[in-house]
Amino acid sequence: MKNELHLVIVDDEPVNVLLLEEIAKEMGHEPVAFFDPREALQWFETHNADLLITDFNMPGMNGLELLSSVKTLHPELMSIMITASGDHELKLQALKIGVNDFLTKPISVAEFQLRLENILSLRQSIKLQKAFAEELKIEVAKATQALEKSQFEALNTLSRTAEYKDPETGSHIARVSHYSKMLAELCGLSEHEQELLFYAAPLHDIGKVGIADAILLKPGKLSEEEFEIMKEHSTIGYNILENSANPYLQAGAVVAESHHEKYNGKGYPKGLKGEEIPLFGRIVALGDVFDALTSVRPYKRAWSFEEAMELIQKEKGEHFDPRLVELFVANIGRVREIYAQFEGMDEKC
Numbered sequence: 622m623k624n625e626l627h628l629v630i631v632d633d634e635p636v637n638v639l640l641l642e643e644i645a646k647e648m649g650h651e652p653v654a655f656f657d658p659r660e661a662l663q664w665f666e667t668h669n670a671d672l673l674i675t676d677f678n679m680p681g682m683n684g685l686e687l688l689s690s691v692k693t694l695h696p697e698l699m700s701i702m703i704t705a706s707g708d709h710e711l712k713l714q715a716l717k718i719g720v721n722d723f724l725t726k727p728i729s730v731a732e733f734q735l736r737l738e739n740i741l742s743l744r745q746s747i748k749l750q751k752a753f754a755e756e757l758k759i760e761v762a763k764a765t766q767a768l769e770k771s772q773f774e775a776l777n778t779l780s781r782t783a784e785y786k787d788p789e790t791g792s793h794i795a796r797v798s799h800y801s802k803m804l805a806e807l808c809g810l811s812e813h814e815q816e817l818l819f820y821a822a823p824l825h826d827i828g829k830v831g832i833a834d835a836i837l838l839k840p841g842k843l844s845e846e847e848f849e850i851m852k853e854h855s856t857i858g859y860n861i862l863e864n865s866a867n868p869y870l871q872a873g874a875v876v877a878e879s880h881h882e883k884y885n886g887k888g889y890p891k892g893l894k895g896e897e898i899p900l901f902g903r904i905v906a907l908g909d910v911f912d913a914l915t916s917v918r919p920y921k922r923a924w925s926f927e928e929a930m931e932l933i934q935k936e937k938g939e940h941f942d943p944r945l946v947e948l949f950v951a952n953i954g955r956v957r958e959i960y961a962q963f964e965g966m967d968e969k970c
């Protein structure tokens with residue numbers, strides 16, 4: 622392990638350099654040595670080391686100047702300063718710039734060996750701690766990823782349950798997610814909010830699991846009374862999701878409850894108006910209706926993009942948030958791309 626630690630020795634007296642080098646080598650290290658501190662500084666511009674052992678009194682640049690310059694390049698570098706005497710003031714200055722230990726001339730071999738061993742084992746344990754922290758960070762990231770994956774799998778399962786009996790198709794759910802995310806991005810919502818909506822949008826009709834098959838799967842037009850029951854799916858969806866602490870399900874609750882509200886206040890279940898309707902609900906309302914219009918349903922053909930866009934624009938400020946309609950129309954190219962991505966996948970998944 623010791624061989625992995627890199628030592629640099631700087632002293633203008635060759636005898637001292639040779640002595641320190643010899644001791645370090647005996648201890649199993651391969652030190653790099655310099656007689657000129659300026660050359661050492663140059664070396665540090667492109668290299669790093671674990672420990673710098675430097676003399677104080679050298680021509681051209683003293684040990685303090687060298688150490689403080691090297692420390693700005695490599696703040697974690699450890700150091701031993703060699704001084705000729707017990708100069709108290711000098712030691713204080715050296716400690717201020719972060720020197721770790723001192724050696725007094727004439728150098729005692731035994732003392733140098735012990736100080737070197739101490740400081741290198743400290744350096745080694747710092748390195749190990751850092752490596753451990755790094756490893757821990759990777760492990761935590763992996764665990765978080767696994768947790769997120771299982772969370773998305775659970776969300777997916779819930780969405781598939783929601784659409785299982787629903788005559789609407791899997792590709793409808795997917796497109797509504799993508800249209801909603803696109804609108805969230807165009808509205809300037811954060812990436813986190815865009816992602817929340819992407820996973821919450823498929824839950825918009827989850828409340829349909831609480832609607833009787835006779836009504837949900839009725840091939841013809843619903844009677845007024847049946848339609849009133851059908852409308853309950855928004856509140857049922859909200860009730861299913863509202864108590865979850867999971868942010869995706871919380872967003873799903875908002876979407877489920879508000880995706881049939883209309884900007885003019887004539888929607889349901891609460892008859893909310895304009896910005897009283899949560900933005901997520903206003904967004905999903907637009908994506909949901911646009912996709913229903915452009916999709917084939919047992920009771921209708923697929924409308925062309927132009928026909929659907931015309932209706933959306935006609936409903937600007939009525940059914941839909943005018944700002945969202947403008948963004949949607951201005952980005953028709955992206956809408957077409959999303960549509961094309963799921964074309965021909967209209968079988969139930």
Ligand SMILES: [Fe+2]
Nearest residue numbers: 825826880881
């Ligand atoms: Fe719905």
Ligand SMILES: [Fe+2]
Nearest residue numbers: 789825826909
């Ligand atoms: Fe839908």
